[in-house]
Amino acid sequence: MHEERVISPRDGCTLFPDHPDWIKCCNEHDDDYWNACLHEGHGTGETRSSIDREFRECIRAGGHPKVAWIAWIGVRAFGWMIWYRYRRCRKRGDKRLPRRSRHG
Numbered sequence: 845m846h847e848e849r850v851i852s853p854r855d856g857c858t859l860f861p862d863h864p865d866w867i868k869c870c871n872e873h874d875d876d877y878w879n880a881c882l883h884e885g886h887g888t889g890e891t892r893s894s895i896d897r898e899f900r901e902c903i904r905a906g907g908h909p910k911v912a913w914i915a916w917i918g919v920r921a922f923g924w925m926i927w928y929r930y931r932r933c934r935k936r937g938d939k940r941l942p943r944r945s946r947h948g
Contacts, residue, residue: 855874856870856871857870857915858870858926859918859922860915860918863911865903865906865907865908866902866903866906866908866911866915868902869899869902869903869906869915870899872898872899872902873895873896873898873899873902873919876890876895876898876899877892877895877923877926877927877930878930880892880895881927881930881931892923892924892927896916896919896920896923897916899915899916899919900912900913900915900916903915903916
């Protein structure tokens with residue numbers, strides 16, 4: 845069964861400049877994290893690693909290969925915090941996103 849894709853509240857490129865050339869990649873990365881956690885990968889077939897790789901390739905395809913690697917290192921190093929926050933919400937059966945703030 846294919847689950848409906850949910851658009852997450854977006855905060856742009858967390859802890860990274862919101863540049864017009866890659867903001868779309870950041871927003872899609874947020875959505876992909878939420879959807880994979882919400883549906884436990886069912887219908888998405890995505891893992892955190894594959895989502896982070898797609899994020900890197902999105903930025904690279906926009907003509908920024910060095911930025912792509914820097915951003916990828918950031919999501920690999922710190923993205924686990926968001927990934928597991930989303931998983932906790934899903935395990936509680938909460939289909940709403942946890943409140944997120946640019947200020948912590």
